[in-house]
Amino acid sequence: MKYNVLTLYPEIIEFYKSVGIIGRAVESEIIDINAVNIRDYSKDKHRRVDDEIYGGGAGMLMKADVVYDCVSDIKSKSNAPVIYFSPTGKRFDSEMAKEYAKLDEVILLCGHYEGIDQRAIDLVVDEEISIGDYVLTGGHIAAMVFIDTVSRYIGDVLGNNESLSDESFENNLLEYPQYTRPEEFMGLKVPEVLLSGHHKKIEEYKLEKAIEITKKNRPDLIE
Ligand code: ADE
Numbered sequence: 440m441k442y443n444v445l446t447l448y449p450e451i452i453e454f455y456k457s458v459g460i461i462g463r464a465v466e467s468e469i470i471d472i473n474a475v476n477i478r479d480y481s482k483d484k485h486r487r488v489d490d491e492i493y494g495g496g497a498g499m500l501m502k503a504d505v506v507y508d509c510v511s512d513i514k515s516k517s518n519a520p521v522i523y524f525s526p527t528g529k530r531f532d533s534e535m536a537k538e539y540a541k542l543d544e545v546i547l548l549c550g551h552y553e554g555i556d557q558r559a560i561d562l563v564v565d566e567e568i569s570i571g572d573y574v575l576t577g578g579h580i581a582a583m584v585f586i587d588t589v590s591r592y593i594g595d596v597l598g599n600n601e602s603l604s605d606e607s608f609e610n611n612l613l614e615y616p617q618y619t620r621p622e623e624f625m626g627l628k629v630p631e632v633l634l635s636g637h638h639k640k641i642e643e644y645k646l647e648k649a650i651e652i653t654k655k656n657r658p659d660l661i662e
Contacts, residue, residue, distance in 0.1 A: 440542065440593055441471040442586050443513050445506075446549040446579040447488065449474035455583050464596045472586065477501070477549075480509040489552050496553070503556035510548060510563040519544035520565040524578035524585070525554060528567030531585065533608045535568075539585075540592035547585060549578030605645070611660045615648035 444452045452474035456465050464470045481488050489499035510521055522545055539545065548564065560567070570581045590596045597603065607614040618629040632644045653660050
């Protein structure tokens with residue numbers, strides 16, 4: 440999978456692609472992350488990319504021509520879908536991430552300031568995605584969430600597929616609580632059943648705990 444990330448902060452994406460599990464996946468060429476600076480497409484002598492909003496309203500908007508030229512340049516080298524990150528988009532979830540993980544390439548367009556002139560969105564964007572019901576300072580944060588989540592569903596990125604089947608949101612359940620050594624910490628013991636070696640009982644315990652935490656924190660998932 441190749442992620443093209445079109446943003447005003449390519450340096451954040453450059454750092455993100457160099458560390459941790461994502462860094463390792465880039466290193467071993469399982470994924471590729473191409474950070475593109477939208478500002479490089481400004482024709483303005485001050486490299487401006489934003490302007491005031493027609494009809495009033497606070498803040499600035501990214502200009503249609505700059506965004507259009509940037510996306511068009513990347514699209515001239517690939518026919519990957521263009522995803523725009525915005526709080527007005529469709530809500531991102533693990534099922535959506537699994538579908539995107541099947542693609543070879545995507546173009547991730549990050550809004551900054553108050554967003555992007557609607558005409559550029561109408562002309563170049565295929566899908567608008569929101570990562571949750573809150574407003575971020577910039578789409579680059581949503582793009583990193585997208586890359587992170589999608590990459591976990593690409594074979595070999597995690598190395599250990601076991602960790603995908605039990606995790607939160609599989610079967611509409613949150614993940615059960617987990618423990619590591621020592622067996623006792625600050626007077627708190629690891630639940631006896633987990634030390635028992637009794638496979639069936641352990642599975643029953645994990646399911647019971649998963650249902651319990653889902654009912655408590657996300658009853659909407661059980662409904
Ligand atoms: N940009 C600003 N807020 C966002 C959100 N919630 N999801 C995706 N992109 C955004």
